[in-house]
Amino acid sequence: MRPWRRIFHPVMALITIQLVWITVVVFWIYWFIGKHREFRELARKYRPELLGEGFNWPVMAEGLVMLVLILAGVYVIFVYWNRQSRLYTQQRSFISQVTHELKSPLASIQLHLETIRLRSLPKEKLDTFVDTMLADTERLHYLINNLLMAARLEQRRKPAERRLTDLSALLEERVERERDKLPQGGNISLESEPGIKVVVDPEEMGMVLRNLFENAILYSPGSPDISVRLMRSKGIACLSIQDNGRGLEKKELKRVFDMFYRVRSAGENVRGTGLGLYIVYSIMRDNGGAVIVESEGLGKGCTFTITLPTA
Incomplete structure (x- = not known):
């Protein structure tokens, strides 16, 4: 990284701005108190009736409030700048x-x-x-x-073509396709309750399943071991896909569904675009469902769970 880029790194910029404003506040208070004393001396000497009682705290407070508001504005600008910079890097x-x-x-x-x-x-x-x-x-x-x-x-220019869909059958079909693509020694086990129906766009739901399996296979070792479970409870279809992959850290769990976000570790070169899980999250949200991810840490795999209201 070039020296000027290190100097103007967003974090360094924020620290510099904070220091500058602290210095400005200190000098402003010093200047204000000095001028206030000078005014009181002149008033005492020439016009004693102009003297008020005590220090003029309201004026002092107004100035400090203005400085705090300016500092808050600088902080908001910094947060926006940092997000845009991160998005640009991801793009x-x-x-x-x-x-x-x-x-x-x-x-x-x-x-x-x-x-x-x-x-x-x-x-x-x-x-x-x-x-x-x-x-x-x-x-x-x-x-x-x-x-x-x-x-x-x-x-969302084109509305989703939702219709009654047999999620159990759709899942079984996808599992068979994914089994054919597994490397030697890989395994997908399926436990599914038959006849679970939901109202979704079959094309979008197929893409949800494809992306979840693609993610589980890509981030698993040479022989992926994937467990799939589809059950129905109290009018909710619950599908979980558990793998034996690299797992996720806590900070990664919060960002894994962001557009363009990709989990990277030293020495890893996993193909992908950072769109798969974003697509899963967006489709589930638009269909009144939800998706969550759980992981006990690096090396302990992940479990993705999606829920949808049944028909």
């Missing part, structure tokens, strides 16, 4: 990550197509290439859908 990281997420599968597809064009491959090898390209295409499709969904949720 830059987001653009870089999206660029990488787009280029990687495209480069893979191009490489496989060029190989197919230049060589005569046996059927087994050709089938493997086709499967890889389909997986890369699915990855691009997922990324584009997330980008479009995030934009739609921000603006």
Whole structure:
């Protein structure tokens, strides 16, 4: 980091401003008391009837209140500046990550197509290439859908097409798809009460499930162990997805649903855009539901729980 950036870091700026205002207040009090004494001496000498009783505290208090209000305004400006600076940094990281997420599968597809064009491959090898390209295409499709969904949720120009949906069936279908994509040794166990119906947009609910599973798999070790449980209680559908991943610290629990926020640790290079959990939170909020995350700390996994009123 350059020296001038260290000097003008937001925290240093706030500390500097605080020190400057403390100095101003001290000198103002000193100046005010001095002038007040001079005025009293002149009044005592020339016009004793102008002398009041005691110190003029109301004027002193008014000045201090004005200084406090100015200081409060400076603090509000600093908080806003700090938030905007953090958002700008996250947006830059987001653009870089999206660029990488787009280029990687495209480069893979191009490489496989060029190989197919230049060589005569046996059927087994050709089938493997086709499967890889389909997986890369699915990855691009997922990324584009997330980008479009995030934009739609921000603006909400298109209303959600909610209808009666069998959440149990939707979950079972998603679990089967995710099992096919698990690395060797990975496992997803499912405990689901059948026939739980909710009023949601099936496309949006499918994206909620996809993002939760994607998050659980990406942040789990080489062999993810994911437990899924769907139950109904007192008119509420409750779905929990528990993983054996890296877990979260307390400070991360508060921000994990923020747009562009990504959990990062030294040595980790997990792909993603920081939109998945934001999409989950926004969709659940818009459908009258809720989502929470629990974790006992780093290395102890996470449990995401979503709730929705049943139909």
